[in-house]
Amino acid sequence: MGYHEYKRCIDACLQCAAVCNHCASSCLQEADVQMMTRCIQLDMECAALCYTAAQLMSLGSSSAKEICSLCAKVCNDCADECEKHEHEHCKECADACRYCAMLCNNM
Amino acid sequence: MGYHEYKRCIDACLQCAAVCNHCASSCLQEADVQMMTRCIQLDMECAALCYTAAQLMSLGSSSAKEICSLCAKVCNDCADECEKHEHEHCKECADACRYCAMLCNNM
Amino acid sequence: MGYHEYKRCIDACLQCAAVCNHCASSCLQEADVQMMTRCIQLDMECAALCYTAAQLMSLGSSSAKEICSLCAKVCNDCADECEKHEHEHCKECADACRYCAMLCNNM
Amino acid sequence: MGYHEYKRCIDACLQCAAVCNHCASSCLQEADVQMMTRCIQLDMECAALCYTAAQLMSLGSSSAKEICSLCAKVCNDCADECEKHEHEHCKECADACRYCAMLCNNM
Numbered sequence: 001m002g003y004h005e006y007k008r009c010i011d012a013c014l015q016c017a018a019v020c021n022h023c024a025s026s027c028l029q030e031a032d033v034q035m036m037t038r039c040i041q042l043d044m045e046c047a048a049l050c051y052t053a054a055q056l057m058s059l060g061s062s063s064a065k066e067i068c069s070l071c072a073k074v075c076n077d078c079a080d081e082c083e084k085h086e087h088e089h090c091k092e093c094a095d096a097c098r099y100c101a102m103l104c105n106n107m
Numbered sequence: 108m109g110y111h112e113y114k115r116c117i118d119a120c121l122q123c124a125a126v127c128n129h130c131a132s133s134c135l136q137e138a139d140v141q142m143m144t145r146c147i148q149l150d151m152e153c154a155a156l157c158y159t160a161a162q163l164m165s166l167g168s169s170s171a172k173e174i175c176s177l178c179a180k181v182c183n184d185c186a187d188e189c190e191k192h193e194h195e196h197c198k199e200c201a202d203a204c205r206y207c208a209m210l211c212n213n214m
Numbered sequence: 215m216g217y218h219e220y221k222r223c224i225d226a227c228l229q230c231a232a233v234c235n236h237c238a239s240s241c242l243q244e245a246d247v248q249m250m251t252r253c254i255q256l257d258m259e260c261a262a263l264c265y266t267a268a269q270l271m272s273l274g275s276s277s278a279k280e281i282c283s284l285c286a287k288v289c290n291d292c293a294d295e296c297e298k299h300e301h302e303h304c305k306e307c308a309d310a311c312r313y314c315a316m317l318c319n320n321m
Numbered sequence: 322m323g324y325h326e327y328k329r330c331i332d333a334c335l336q337c338a339a340v341c342n343h344c345a346s347s348c349l350q351e352a353d354v355q356m357m358t359r360c361i362q363l364d365m366e367c368a369a370l371c372y373t374a375a376q377l378m379s380l381g382s383s384s385a386k387e388i389c390s391l392c393a394k395v396c397n398d399c400a401d402e403c404e405k406h407e408h409e410h411c412k413e414c415a416d417a418c419r420y421c422a423m424l425c426n427n428m
């Protein structure tokens with residue numbers, strides 16, 4: 001498998017990484033930031049894993065499946081947390097995480 | 108400016124990073140790899156800068172403009188090199204780099 | 215210039231990236247997280263730039279000087295913020311940022 | 322576990338990432354680059370995983386153990402390949418990869 005076969009999953013990972021970064025930064029500007037600390041923590045972890053998953057897939061790495069499996073797990077953890085909050089950026093992030101987790105698990 | 112205003116440029120940077128990684132890995136499998144060494148080198152540099160530009164934009168960083176300016180320069184260097192080669196992945200990479208450079212320069 | 219000439223600056227950037235990630239994560243666990251939001255934001259930006267600076271230097275990139283210049287700026291911004299706080303991780307982060315900024319500016 | 326407990330492993334991962342980038346870039350300048358293609362490919366993959374492992378450890382992530390396990394595997398693959406070559410950067414990279422794999426496996 002290479003870049004073009006992986007394309008949908010790569011795109012989902014890259015979108016998820018960007019949306020997680022946006023969610024982390026937006027959480028920091030919320031009045032209830034004390035409630036958002038676990039969300040920010042998971043956003044940072046999820047963004048790191050999503051980009052590395054995308055990178056290994058786009059390099060055609062034989063480790064792509066394993067990083068995607070770990071990425072899916074953290075995406076679902078992040079979505080679980082984001083779904084507890086009403087902020088628009090959290091909803092957007094939860095959706096991106098669920099979609100990314102689904103495609104990563106299909107690898 | 109934040110994530111949504113930057114969205115087109117973020118997407119262009121992320122696409123460019125993925126296509127650069129794909130081009131680097133594909134160049135390594137070409138029979139004329141000796142001809143492709145500068146392309147691989149610039150692919151690696153460009154992928155690193157594109158992702159960081161996307162990351163700083165998605166974080167709403169006040170350094171976004173400066174990283175985009177540097178990113179645009181390396182994207183154009185990478186495109187200049189890719190355009191010398193006939194491989195499909197090089198053409199695809201040159202296009203992604205030019206588009207990304209254009210959006211980064213518009214920031 | 216290449217990897218071995220850049221070695222001290224690469225090491226300073228990598229240490230700074232790690233310490234910034236640690237500071238961000240630690241800030242999220244402080245009782246006064248509301249006071250730490252700018253620190254967390256700058257930690258995230260600084261970590262991203264420090265790693266990319268290290269990566270471009272270790273690749274022997276001709277863009278190393280420019281990324282180091284931007285990295286130094288964000289390191290100093292991050293140190294300015296960290297120095298406002300009494301937490302041990304903030305002091306450690308301020309020191310790593312100042313040292314990294316100094317070496318990046320010497321490039 | 323957090324940053325200070327992980328410190329030795331974080332440092333090993335960051336050193337390994339930098340040395341892998343340096344090895345990739347140096348391989349591209351060798352006369353026998355055709356012989357070095359698998360080395361360059363694994364250098365790129367290993368650098369990506371090492372940095373993400375360092376990042377997740379420095380964030381105190383609960384996924385640190387799993388990323389370190391995958392990182393150790395790719396480090397050993399990269400070392401196996403580097404050990405086939407006589408270039409100084411390959412020897413240096415093999416050593417950094419073996420040491421990083423050992424510490425990652427101890428996590």
